[in-house]
Amino acid sequence: MTTSLGLSAGSGMIHCVLLTTDEAGRTHTINRVIDVDPTDGLTRAGRVNSGIDLMLGQARDNDTNVGAIGVAYRTDEQAREIASRGTGAKRQIHLVAETEAVTHHLISTGEINRFGSVVVVDLGDTGMSLYTVDPATRRIGHHQRSTAVSGNTLDALLTSELTSTGRVRGRRKSSVMSACRTAKEELSVNESTSIMIGNPALPVPVTRTALERLLRPMATAAADEVAAYVATPRAARPEAVVLVGGLAHIPLLRDLVIERSGLEPILPQAPESVAARGAATLAAAGTRTSTLAFIGGRRSRDWLSAAPLAVFGALLAGALMTVYAVGSSLAGNPSTPSTPSSVTVEAEATTTSPPPPSTGESRVPPAVTSPQQQVSVTAALPPATVGDNSGIGAGSGNQDPGWATTELPAPSGPTEQPSTSTLSTSLWPFPIPSITWPPPLGQLPSSAPGATATTTPPASSSPLPTPPPAESAPAAPLAPQQDSVPTTQPAS
Secondary structure, three states, X not given: OEEEEEEEEOOOOEEEEEEEEOOOOOEEEEEEEEOOOOOOOOOHHHHHHHHHHHHHHHHHHOOOOOOEEEEEEOOHHHHHHHOOEEEOOOEEEEEEEHHHHHHHHHHHOOOOOOOOOEEEEEEOOOOEEEEEEEOOOOEEEEEEEEOOOOHHHHHHXXXXXXXXXXXXXXXXXXXXXXXXHHHHHHHOXXXXXXXXXXXXXXXXXXXXXXXXXXXXHHHHHHHHHHHHHHHOOOOOOOOEEEEEOHHHHOHHHHHHHHHHHOOEEEOOOOHHHHHHHHHHHHHHHOOOOOEEEEEEEEOOOOOOOHHHHHHHHHHHHHHHHHHHHHHHHHHOOOXXXXXXXXXXXXXXXXXXXXXXXXXXXXXXXXXXXXXXXXXXXXXXXXXXXXXXXXXXXXXXXXXXXXXXXXXXXXXOOOOOOOOEEEOOOOOOOOOOOOOOOOOOOOOOOOOOOOOOOOOOOOOOOOOOOOOOOXXXXXXXXXXOOOOOOOOOOOOO
């Protein structure tokens, strides 16, 4: 026993058939119809995949496994839309032309095998299709499409009829049209029916007489076109007319087409699902008339789903972090790491008290007795080698340590109060060179033994004024630029 699934995906409703064939060749079918709502937001592939899900669930309920899936299409554009993946699970399907599916079903059931040629009249939701079939050769020819009659047009006429009477006032037009479509199918076998819209206690009655009154102009036009098609000269004149499609259930349309064509009628069982059953049979057989394709595999998303919101949040967080980092760098935020070449200089002015009065002993005067400056230089660069021309540590040949504190001579000029200044971190990619201020007058000061090496402040720092020299002790002369301490001559 094998089970296959067939679907007919035209421009109207989607017909689904679960076809099971036993060892004796007997078939059992389960039919379902999906009403297509153009406002559902789904593509053709998404609707077909929804029909597949519905029928696979029905197969699980019956403890059967579906082997192959066939989908019948009418135009090449519909085939491309169905095979465009779409939403839902990804599945492999067999794409079959609608004319091939109908022909295969009619020949496999033996309904047209005794005729040399037949004309197939497919009465669907969007129009009427006419084509001839040669059962012996399976040749399909003389295809013709007409919009003289269609199921959607009849549904719209019936909806307008009920709406104009005020019996379905205040209801959505799509809901009323769906109810009218169901009533049309019921009136094909019953003389009257009722539409349940909103309140079940107030049904709206509809009769077959009202339906035939709306259908008669279209049915007459369709019957005339079939008669003209049959009368067209061709190599093999059709011997029978086969009526398929949903509108073939309506007695008025069926009788007019058979009467005007003058051919023997063939009315297959369940004419609305003939294409779906043929697609299921071809998919199970795996013939060359079907084409393998894939449907589904694409996720359904919108702008308010979780994934787009997460991506937008990540981008917004990254932009805010970038703005904060750039703002911190421009504002000199201490939290921003500095470059290795930046230099931090802290200048602090301190005032030293004058030395005690001299006791007559011969002493070497200090190199500087005026107020001193202590400058703390913090450098991330390696310590520079001091040469002989700097006047600092001449002749020693050593290097200053990487972290050093040096004393600088105070600039001349009056001052009232020592000041303290701090230079912020440099934003330049290279260190700022030091410039002596004020410039030396003729020669550079030397360091006395035991004195700390001196250097000049950066050019960007303002000169620090010093208080006037004390009257009790004259300023000591500058020591000559020598490496050794001068000695005094003994008295004669």
